[in-house]
Amino acid sequence: xxxxxxxxxxxxxxxxxxxxxxxxxxxxxxxxxxxxxxxxxxxxxxxxxxxxxxxxxxxxxxxxxxxxxxxxxxxxxxxxxxxxxxxxxxxxxxxxxxxxxxxxxxxxxxxxxxxxxxxxxxxxxxxxxxxxxxxxxxxxxxxxxxxxxxxxxxxxxxxxxxxxxxxxxxxxxxxxxxxxxxxxxxxxxxxxxxxxxxxxxxxxxxxxxxxxxxxxxxxxxxxxxxxxxxxxxxxxxxxxxxxxxxxxxxxxxxxxxxxxxxxx
Numbered sequence: 001x002x003x004x005x006x007x008x009x010x011x012x013x014x015x016x017x018x019x020x021x022x023x024x025x026x027x028x029x030x031x032x033x034x035x036x037x038x039x040x041x042x043x044x045x046x047x048x049x050x051x052x053x054x055x056x057x058x059x060x061x062x063x064x065x066x067x068x069x070x071x072x073x074x075x076x077x078x079x080x081x082x083x084x085x086x087x088x089x090x091x092x093x094x095x096x097x098x099x100x101x102x103x104x105x106x107x108x109x110x111x112x113x114x115x116x117x118x119x120x121x122x123x124x125x126x127x128x129x130x131x132x133x134x135x136x137x138x139x140x141x142x143x144x145x146x147x148x149x150x151x152x153x154x155x156x157x158x159x160x161x162x163x164x165x166x167x168x169x170x171x172x173x174x175x176x177x178x179x180x181x182x183x184x185x186x187x188x189x190x191x192x193x194x195x196x197x198x199x200x201x202x203x204x205x206x207x208x209x210x211x212x213x214x215x216x217x218x219x220x221x222x223x224x225x226x227x228x229x230x231x232x233x234x235x236x237x238x239x240x241x242x243x244x245x246x247x248x249x250x251x252x253x254x255x256x257x258x259x260x261x262x263x264x
Contacts, residue, residue: 006034013038014045017127020054025239028057029069036073039084050126052085056118058153060145060244063088063124087124090144092117092152094220096228113226119144143197143204150197150253151210152217153246154264155190159221160234162186170230174222183218188263190214193250199257 001008013019013035023031035053042051055062063086071080095112102109116134121141129137138144156173162185163176170176177183194210221228240246247264254261 003031006037009034010038010041013051014042017050018052018054018130020056022056025057025059028062028066032066032069033073036070039070040074040078043078043083048079048083050083050085052087052125052127052130054087054089054118054120056089056091058091058148060142060149063121083126085124085126088121088141088145090119090141090148092119092148094223094226094228096226097232111226113220113223115220138204140201140204143201146200146249146253147197147205147210147213149246150193150250151190151214153240154193154250155186155214155217156221156233157240157246158186158189160230164230164234172224173228173230173233174224174226176230177218177222185263187214187218190217192254192259192261192263195259196250196254196257196261199259200253 001012003009019035021028021031021035039051042049053066055066059065066086067080067084070084071078074080093112093115095110098110102111117136118134119136119138119141122129122137122139124141125137159173159176159182162182163170163173163179166176166179166182177186191211191214194205194207194214197205198207198210220226241248243249243252251261251264254264
């Protein structure tokens, strides 16, 4: 259905038991009102039948944010904590910007890498955990959200900024990582962040698992078929330089853990 068709969206929210958002940090507030409308009509028509919302957005503490936003659009007496499951996620699948010629062929066409695992907060569900292929439910989602930002996004951004600094004509991420000194620097900064993450979440993120994750990511970053660009990965600096984001965030975490962060 068309997302601009609010009545159709509301009807779908009433009829289903699980929905997902994937619109980005700045667009999320714009869809909150229609989700709230659907929740209210659902309660009226189906009573105490829980709705789970998988929040596939790329920022920390998003469940807390969405809870606050949704509750501001719902009656005070609505039993929110009983009927709405807010499931944070850690999204690792890389999707490059689509070329204009591809969009002209099919506006819904999308290219992506083969990686399909979606990590979700096991504790966020109100309904039974759905049996969905490649869905990985974890006990401590915060650890994996931070892993995504402070290793995946950190390494990706470092590749973009160092590649651009090295040669303004660099177009693709894989081109940057073909430069040995850039590859080495990116890997070292990701490893320093891994040490900080292991210190913060020793039960969830072992150093060996984090090292394996880094090696896998660097291999995936170099995927030429993906055609991921320096521009896409490096853009939106105001957001990405936030203290909770991919560059300053891991430095602050390392500082709290008392471990080096000079490579970051």
